[in-house]
Amino acid sequence: MSVESNAAASGDELITVLNPAVTEKLAERVSLTKRPETLEGKTIYLVDMNYEGIGGTPVMREMQRWFAKNMPGVNAVYRLKRGNYVSDDRELWKEIKEKGGDAVIMGVAG
Amino acid sequence: MCGNLEKQYGIPTVSLANENIVSFGIGAHFKYSTGMPLRFVGMPYPFTGLSDQTLKTYLEGKDNVSGKPVMQAIVDCLTTPLTDEEKIAGPSPEAASEPRFLPPDTEENLQRLFKDRDWTDFNPIILPTEERVAAMLEGTSHKPDEIVKTNSGTFGTTRPFTVEKVAIIAVMAGAKPEYLPVILAVASQAPYSDSTTSNASMVLVNGPIRNEIGMNYGLGALGPNGEANSVIGRSMVLIHKIIQGYKEGVSGFSSLSNPLLYNYMTIAENEEALPEGWEPYHVLMGHKPEDSVLTILMGWNFVNCGGSVVEHYAPQLLMRDFTRVLAGMGSVTLIMDPSVADLLKNSQGFETKAALGEWLSKNSVVPAETYWANSIASGMMGPMGDQGLEPYATWRKVPGNTLIHHLPNPGNIHTIVVGGETASVWFITDFMGGRGVSIDAWR
Numbered sequence: 237m238s239v240e241s242n243a244a245a246s247g248d249e250l251i252t253v254l255n256p257a258v259t260e261k262l263a264e265r266v267s268l269t270k271r272p273e274t275l276e277g278k279t280i281y282l283v284d285m286n287y288e289g290i291g292g293t294p295v296m297r298e299m300q301r302w303f304a305k306n307m308p309g310v311n312a313v314y315r316l317k318r319g320n321y322v323s324d325d326r327e328l329w330k331e332i333k334e335k336g337g338d339a340v341i342m343g344v345a346g
Numbered sequence: 347m348c349g350n351l352e353k354q355y356g357i358p359t360v361s362l363a364n365e366n367i368v369s370f371g372i373g374a375h376f377k378y379s380t381g382m383p384l385r386f387v388g389m390p391y392p393f394t395g396l397s398d399q400t401l402k403t404y405l406e407g408k409d410n411v412s413g414k415p416v417m418q419a420i421v422d423c424l425t426t427p428l429t430d431e432e433k434i435a436g437p438s439p440e441a442a443s444e445p446r447f448l449p450p451d452t453e454e455n456l457q458r459l460f461k462d463r464d465w466t467d468f469n470p471i472i473l474p475t476e477e478r479v480a481a482m483l484e485g486t487s488h489k490p491d492e493i494v495k496t497n498s499g500t501f502g503t504t505r506p507f508t509v510e511k512v513a514i515i516a517v518m519a520g521a522k523p524e525y526l527p528v529i530l531a532v533a534s535q536a537p538y539s540d541s542t543t544s545n546a547s548m549v550l551v552n553g554p555i556r557n558e559i560g561m562n563y564g565l566g567a568l569g570p571n572g573e574a575n576s577v578i579g580r581s582m583v584l585i586h587k588i589i590q591g592y593k594e595g596v597s598g599f600s601s602l603s604n605p606l607l608y609n610y611m612t613i614a615e616n617e618e619a620l621p622e623g624w625e626p627y628h629v630l631m632g633h634k635p636e637d638s639v640l641t642i643l644m645g646w647n648f649v650n651c652g653g654s655v656v657e658h659y660a661p662q663l664l665m666r667d668f669t670r671v672l673a674g675m676g677s678v679t680l681i682m683d684p685s686v687a688d689l690l691k692n693s694q695g696f697e698t699k700a701a702l703g704e705w706l707s708k709n710s711v712v713p714a715e716t717y718w719a720n721s722i723a724s725g726m727m728g729p730m731g732d733q734g735l736e737p738y739a740t741w742r743k744v745p746g747n748t749l750i751h752h753l754p755n756p757g758n759i760h761t762i763v764v765g766g767e768t769a770s771v772w773f774i775t776d777f778m779g780g781r782g783v784s785i786d787a788w789r
Contacts, residue, residue, distance in 0.1 A: 248452035254474045255448045256465055256514045256588045261504035262438035263381035269352045269359075271425050280424070285347070288721060289728030290742075295362070295389070298401045302417055317347075320729045324347060333355045339424045340351055343362025344389050 278338035279311040283328070285342055287321045295344050313337075321345070349380045359384070360423035364391035365410050366542065366599035372411075374597045378503040383432050385423040386411055447476075460518075464593055467583045467608070471518040482513040485523030486530060486788055498536040498589050500597045507533070507589050515588060519581040524559050525574055529581045530788035531640040537590045538582075539644040540598045543722065546606035546645065548777055549582060550762060551614040552628035553638030555785050561614040565766025568613060568681075568773075579609030606648060616764045619684035621691035624699050627762055631781045638786050643779030646673040646722065655770035660694055661686055662705060668774045669710040669753060674723025677758040677778035678706065683765035686772045703759030710753045715746030 272278060282300055284292035296314060303312035315332075317325045332340065348359040361371065361384060368386045376383055388410025396404075409419035451459065456473055460466050472478065483490055490510035499505040512533045516526055528551060538547050551561060562572025570576055586592050586607075594600065617626045617635075628639035649668055655661045669678060680702075682690075696702045718724050718741070731738030741750050753759060758778065765771065 248454070250450040251453060251456060251473060251475065252450045253448050253456060254476060254479050254510070254514045255444055255446060256474065256511060256518065256584075257444040257463070258498075258505050258507045258511055258589055258591075259441055259444045260378055260499060260591060261506075262441050263376075263378055263503075264437050265381045265434045266349070266353055267435040268382060268384070268428055268432045269356050271358050271427060274425060275421060286729055287725065289724035289726065290718060294396070294401055295404060298405060299417075299420075302405055306417070307421075318729065318733060320726050323729075324350065329347075329351055329355055329357075332351075332357065337357060339358045339360075340348070341360050341362065341420060341424075342348055342351075345361070345363040345367045 272338055275307065275339070276309040279313060279336060281332050281337045281340045282312055282314045283340055283342045284314070284316045285321050285345060286317050286319070287345055289320055292316045293344050296341075299341070348384050349382050352382060352384070358424050360420055361386045362389050362420075363387075364389055366595075368411055369595070370597065370599065374503075375501070378499060379501055381438065387416060387419045387423060389416070465584065465588050466518070467580060471584075472520050474514040474517040478517045479510065479513050482517050482521065482523050482526060483510070485513075485516075485526030488530070488788065494530060494534055495536065498533075499591050500537050500540060502537060503591075505589060505591055511589065512585070515584045516581055519577050519584055521577045521581060522559070522574075525578055525581075527638075527785050527788035528555060528559070528574075528578050528640060529585075531783055531785045532578065532582050532642070533585050533589060534783060534788070535640070535642050536585055537592075538586055538642065540592060540600060542599045542601055543646065544600050544602045544604050546604035546610070546648075547582075548606065548611040548643050548645075548775075549579060549613070550627060550641040550643060550779065550782075551578075551612075551638070551785070552617065552626050552633070552641070552782070553785070554636060555638035556614040556617075563614040563616040563764050565768065567616070567764045567766070568611065570609070575612045575614070576609060579612035582610045582612070583607065610642075611648075613681075613762070613764050615762050616684055619687070619767070620763050621684075621687050623697050624687060624691065624761075624763070627760065628782050630699065630760075633782065637784065639782040640785050641779045641782035643679060643777040645675070645677070645679070645775050645777030647671060647774075647776045649774050651772045651774070653771075655686060655689060655772075661689060661770075661772065662694060662696070662702065665772070665774055666706055666710050669706065670712045670716065672774070672776035674717055674720040674727070674752065675776055675778065676753055676755060677776055678703075678753060678760070679775045679777040679779070680759075680761045680772060681775065682761065682763055682772035683767060683770055684763055685765075685767045685770045687761070687763045689770065699761040700756065702761060703756040706759050707751070707753045707756035710751065711749040712752045713746060714741050714744050714748045714750050717741065717750060717752050718746075 282296045284296045351357045368388045412419045488509045492509045496506040559574045561574045690696045727738045731742040
């Protein structure tokens, strides 16, 4: 038995009300970029997004050490993003592209 | 930013974030904002002030998304071929349109439905029948199907809504038709500011409509002691949830949230009790006295002066001292009883609100290290200082115990007078608001 028929069976008055909900528009889909098969021999930028604003997080530095020790064939470049954590840094993105950056690890957001 | 790198520069990315950002990034943000199924690795929180050993533990720990070791997950995000889902590009199908009416049901079931859909503040609502909504719409000359705003979702996602939707919410909140222009003005300002850092917004009404709808700007004005104040504030709570689509844990992650959000501290200024020379907030923002204006302010802190004004310490001195606890955005909004305003004007010689702001700007100091210890200041102003913007550049360089004038712009110091003159009480807040918007436009 449906909720509605349950309600009707209970003898309570049925009420019709307007719906407050709005319809949200879905975003146009965008494909991700094709991935390389391996990171070996590649340049990976570790971009600190400067979440707390002063000097970045040590997590990214620790990650750079991890690559040096565990994947020495990866050129892991550390960079602190300019501006605060919500601002874009087009100069850096352009630089990464021009210098042949193969991938970006960005963090850490809280 | 990862979306830009992938889309505009063709560079594979992986984002490291704590659980709430990951949840938002692969959920609502992907669905309604970016359209990109970005790859995330979930990190524990916090990630500052940690020992090297703890940091290593983080990197050796498990990714909250995939369950793999963090570094393995990062490498996989950058090398695993795209899935069919990740290759999709182009327009998304239209979301199923919300019907104008809900299926008929009993009062009890509908009350439960509205709560289950997160359309309430968990108090009973007035059910928005067609008759009640039609009566509410008598409060405005605008047509029910007029679009009030399109980009009303969190982060400006597309959630178009009509005058009728606002009238429905006004009914639910218990409003009278004469409140509707104010509630429409409130709705026109969505989306409201939200942050994981538990900020809040407040509503200020100025001009003739305060008296027309009986807003309480006297005794007990900041509490639940005025029908219009209460109901307009409640309407904003519902607009935030229903129109903006804010849902804690889905589209927002305010760690503690904020008690001011129960009513958005909806107040009107006691313009009639302003000392001579002290102009109402909206007039100082360029509106005419006869304009009815809504201002939504946002901030973090709301501090009581600790009783009332004392004889042996002038109020502006304690205001100056209390600025130290504010969030570091360089903004102050003082909310004070008319008796405090009178004291400041007639005993302390502040001829205008601006004069008080200028004095506080000149005399308020805080140690640089205290200022930068505030994450709002460090996160937003620190990078600007590092790029050479003054005064932040200088403040970044000085020794930590150097006293800095942390309210450099007196134009960011505002005063609102409200209250019933039974005690000389004031509050200091770091709330900031813009010029305000016309309520008259929604009549």
